Amino acid sequence: xxxxxxxxxxxxxxxxxxxxxxxxxxxxxxxxxxxxxxxxxxxxxxxxxxxxxxxxxxxxxxxxxxxxxxxxxxxxxxxxxxxxxxxxxxxxxxxxxxxxxxxxxxxxxxxxxxxxxxxxxxxxxxxxxxxxxxxxxxxxxxxxxxxxxxxxxxxxxxxxxxxxxxxxxxxxxxxxxxxxx
Numbered sequence: 001x002x003x004x005x006x007x008x009x010x011x012x013x014x015x016x017x018x019x020x021x022x023x024x025x026x027x028x029x030x031x032x033x034x035x036x037x038x039x040x041x042x043x044x045x046x047x048x049x050x051x052x053x054x055x056x057x058x059x060x061x062x063x064x065x066x067x068x069x070x071x072x073x074x075x076x077x078x079x080x081x082x083x084x085x086x087x088x089x090x091x092x093x094x095x096x097x098x099x100x101x102x103x104x105x106x107x108x109x110x111x112x113x114x115x116x117x118x119x120x121x122x123x124x125x126x127x128x129x130x131x132x133x134x135x136x137x138x139x140x141x142x143x144x145x146x147x148x149x150x151x152x153x154x155x156x157x158x159x160x161x162x163x164x165x166x167x168x169x170x171x172x173x174x175x176x177x178x179x180x181x
Contacts, residue, residue: 002041006034007157013058014161017124018132018168022065028058042149046114053118061125073127073172081130088115109145113138132169139165 010031016024036051092112096103116138123131139162146155 002034002037003151003153006031006038007153009034011157011160011164014164018164018171022062025058025062025065028061029055032058038151038154042151044110044149046110050114050117054121057118057121057125061121064125065127073129075129075173076123078130081134084119085116085134088112088119091115106145106148109141109148113141113145116141129169129172132165132172135165136162136169 009027013024013027013031016027018024032051032054036048036055039045039048039051089112092108092115095111096108116134120131120134120138123134139158143155143158143162146152146158
């Protein structure tokens, strides 16, 4: 039941953010709370912790977008984004290697997607176009994680989120003139 509610509110969140609607952040708050419960039940500790951060980031995103609602998305230098991704990969590998309870592909994907999602959500709260490129990558990795965990409803959600992220990355890139960050 929680998984279905989390999926519905998360899909609404991402759909509305794709359409540049501030209301999407409110659905993000509800989706994060529901997914927190789901991930605790599945022993996905990093994903659970991520939901707490998502809740806080959704509050920040709501505030930021209400304040800057008329501002257009910005394009960040790709080399800065690439460096951030490499840093996330290194941190993920280090965490999995030094924390005994984290072992295997599932644990690595849990850590990696958590850290990438933190970065992507921050970028999205600032209306940085590359946030959607990161979400494409994250959705692909989350598909693998959810399949490993047998979370089939969430897997279906990730397929839809992947399609939305691809659409948003194309539309946001085409639709707006860039402001360098």
